[in-house]
Amino acid sequence: MTSTAGAGLAVRTLAVLRPRWAAVALAALLLVATTATSLAGPWILRYAVDDGLVGDHPDTGVVTRAGLLYLGLAVAGLTLTRVQVRLVGWIGEWFVRELRSRAADHVLAMSVRYFDRTPAGVLVSRLTADIDALQDVVQLGIVPFAQAVLTLTFLAVVLVALSWQLALVCLLPAAALVAATVWFRRASRAAFATVRDRVADTVAALTERLAGLRVVRAFRQEAGTTELLLARSRRQLDANVTAVRVQSFYLAAMEFATVGSIAAVLAAGGALAARDAVTVGTLSAFVLYLLLAFEPVQSLSFLVTVLESAAAALRKIYALLDEPVDVPEGSQELARTGPLTAEGVGFRYGDGKPDVLRGVDLTLRPGERVALVGPTGAGKSTLAKLMARLFDPTAGRVSYAGVDVREATWPALRSRVVMVAQDGQLTAGTLAHNLRAVRPGATDDELAAALAAVGAGNWLAGLPDGLATPVGEGGSLLSAGERQLVALARVCLLDADVVVLDEATSGLDPGTERLVEAALVAATAGRAVLVVAHRTSTVRGADRVVAVNAGGVTDLGAPRDTARQYLDQY
Numbered sequence: 001m002t003s004t005a006g007a008g009l010a011v012r013t014l015a016v017l018r019p020r021w022a023a024v025a026l027a028a029l030l031l032v033a034t035t036a037t038s039l040a041g042p043w044i045l046r047y048a049v050d051d052g053l054v055g056d057h058p059d060t061g062v063v064t065r066a067g068l069l070y071l072g073l074a075v076a077g078l079t080l081t082r083v084q085v086r087l088v089g090w091i092g093e094w095f096v097r098e099l100r101s102r103a104a105d106h107v108l109a110m111s112v113r114y115f116d117r118t119p120a121g122v123l124v125s126r127l128t129a130d131i132d133a134l135q136d137v138v139q140l141g142i143v144p145f146a147q148a149v150l151t152l153t154f155l156a157v158v159l160v161a162l163s164w165q166l167a168l169v170c171l172l173p174a175a176a177l178v179a180a181t182v183w184f185r186r187a188s189r190a191a192f193a194t195v196r197d198r199v200a201d202t203v204a205a206l207t208e209r210l211a212g213l214r215v216v217r218a219f220r221q222e223a224g225t226t227e228l229l230l231a232r233s234r235r236q237l238d239a240n241v242t243a244v245r246v247q248s249f250y251l252a253a254m255e256f257a258t259v260g261s262i263a264a265v266l267a268a269g270g271a272l273a274a275r276d277a278v279t280v281g282t283l284s285a286f287v288l289y290l291l292l293a294f295e296p297v298q299s300l301s302f303l304v305t306v307l308e309s310a311a312a313a314l315r316k317i318y319a320l321l322d323e324p325v326d327v328p329e330g331s332q333e334l335a336r337t338g339p340l341t342a343e344g345v346g347f348r349y350g351d352g353k354p355d356v357l358r359g360v361d362l363t364l365r366p367g368e369r370v371a372l373v374g375p376t377g378a379g380k381s382t383l384a385k386l387m388a389r390l391f392d393p394t395a396g397r398v399s400y401a402g403v404d405v406r407e408a409t410w411p412a413l414r415s416r417v418v419m420v421a422q423d424g425q426l427t428a429g430t431l432a433h434n435l436r437a438v439r440p441g442a443t444d445d446e447l448a449a450a451l452a453a454v455g456a457g458n459w460l461a462g463l464p465d466g467l468a469t470p471v472g473e474g475g476s477l478l479s480a481g482e483r484q485l486v487a488l489a490r491v492c493l494l495d496a497d498v499v500v501l502d503e504a505t506s507g508l509d510p511g512t513e514r515l516v517e518a519a520l521v522a523a524t525a526g527r528a529v530l531v532v533a534h535r536t537s538t539v540r541g542a543d544r545v546v547a548v549n550a551g552g553v554t555d556l557g558a559p560r561d562t563a564r565q566y567l568d569q570y
């Protein structure tokens with residue numbers, strides 16, 4: 001992590017925390033106070049030794065006062081620590097929740113194209129693992145890190161204040177310790193990276209051989225396999241031994257620096273005390289402070305690693321938040337009704353990809369029913385999605401009642417134009433849950449009425465659990481026909497002016513097909529419909545047929561017999 005990148009991350013994180021600045025400031029104050037109280041002990045000891053014990057007349061009053069002061073500060077420190085831990089925990093929870101909701105909102109604002117491009121696993125990992133990784137870090141990483149840095153800063157000041165001569169004596173061992181710590185960080189990171197690689201190698205070899213066990217058996221490769229696994233294990237062991245060696249060297253260096261500096265301080269302190277340049281109390285306090293310094297130095301090297309992984313997670317989350325929304329919301333309201341028009345629309349799936357559509361002009365008038373036909377892969381679904389603004393064209397524009405759909409607010413656009421995929425878009429949950437997805441406030445009666453409107457009233461009545469019937473992931477517990485009926489009931493609930501339908505390609509038995517046809521007519525009565533037609537009956541029921549081919553569109557007019565010949569090609 002470069003320091004500028006780290007600073008940028010910190011500034012951005014503080015910006016996220018701004019609404020909770022008072023709590024953050026209080027937590028920082030508490031941190032300073034608790035760190036200061038945790039370092040008061042040796043100073044009190046110095047007071048007790050110098051003013052109470054050393055000299056010809058030991059003063060037990062001073063010692064008692066020192067004891068009480070120590071006790072009081074310890075109790076105050078523990079109490080403040082409790083408050084600080086709870087406060088930091090609360091800030092951490094808030095921060096993580098805030099990030100999760102911002103990231104979720106951001107992802108939800110993206111177009112379906114974004115989800116095509118971005119593997120679901122990556123998004124799930126951003127919204128769960130990466131964000132959860134931060135939760136622990138707040139309490140177990142940032143606070144101890146700040147504590148260690150504060151402790152070392154306080155100690156540097158206190159040691160110099162106690163005796164600058166003794167502080168000078170400690171400089172050399174301290175420099176050696178810092179050098180050892182820097183070396184350790186670098187060496188241990190490399191050593192542990194090697195260990196992880198070697199473990200991955202072993203696991204890969206094992207998985208590969210286990211998966212291909214039949215081949216191993218068939219070609220009598222057992223001996224070779226064992227040898228390979230042994231070799232991988234040996235390499236893993238070697239890497240572990242190196243990592244442990246690095247660690248033991250560092251611990252030895254730490255011990256050496258501790259013992260070395262205490263010995264040097266005692267030797268120098270003895271000489272200084274003999275000349276009355278330092279008191280016995282000062283020397284004792286100094287040594288105790290030195291002992292307190294090594295723990296934070298050691299933990300810093302570990303904490304930096306923890307913070308680095310948190311920074312990596314944060315960076316990924318901020319990168320997600322920085323991705324521009326590819327279907328940004330506009331601010332215009334829309335007229336109650338009007339034509340849905342494509343003007344010179346062109347589209348390609350990504351830079352360098354071929355144009356799927358070029359210069360397409362198409363108008364869907366209020367109440368009109370247009371069927372899109374064309375060979376597979378011609379771009380019918382793409383055009384339908386552009387008309388419903390599931391994503392935006394790369395050229396030209398789509399407008400509703402004269403307003404570019406990019407300028408419209410989402411509530412305005414979604415109450416006018418909706419896209420319904422007939423065989424998809426059902427999620428695990430009950431029938432009611434799936435219907436309410438499009439109108440959250442709908443009552444059970446309204447849901448039942450919508451199903452009845454598409455001719456599925458008897459079906460509903462026959463379900464033992466009625467609206468509480470689970471539909472399974474993707475509607476897997478329903479038949480293809482039932483899924484389509486539910487999707488069409490949703491259209492009734494939505495009550496939009498324009499319905500864009502991608503007709504299911506899966507074949508239905510003739511009885512069900514008639515049911516679905518009737519449902520389609522019922523659900524779309526009085527609305528404009530743009531349907532990607534895969535059934536001849538749908539084409540026949542249209543007012544106008546438009547063929548999509550070679551990136552353009554041809555208006556075939558009403559589905560009369562003249563058009564019929566053309567349609568037969570598809």
Ligand SMILES: Nc1ncnc2c1ncn2[C@@H]1O[C@H](COP(=O)(O)OP(=O)(O)OP(=O)(O)O)[C@@H](O)[C@H]1O
Pocket residue numbers: 116349356374375376377378379380381382383532
């Ligand atoms: N998400 C995508 N990423 C890249 N290319 C795509 C994507 N979706 C579709 N395409 C390509 O765009 C072209 C048009 O696809 P589209 O699905 O619009 O055709 P279609 O006419 O609806 O076909 P079908 O009748 O088979 O559903 C095809 O060449 C297809 O391979």
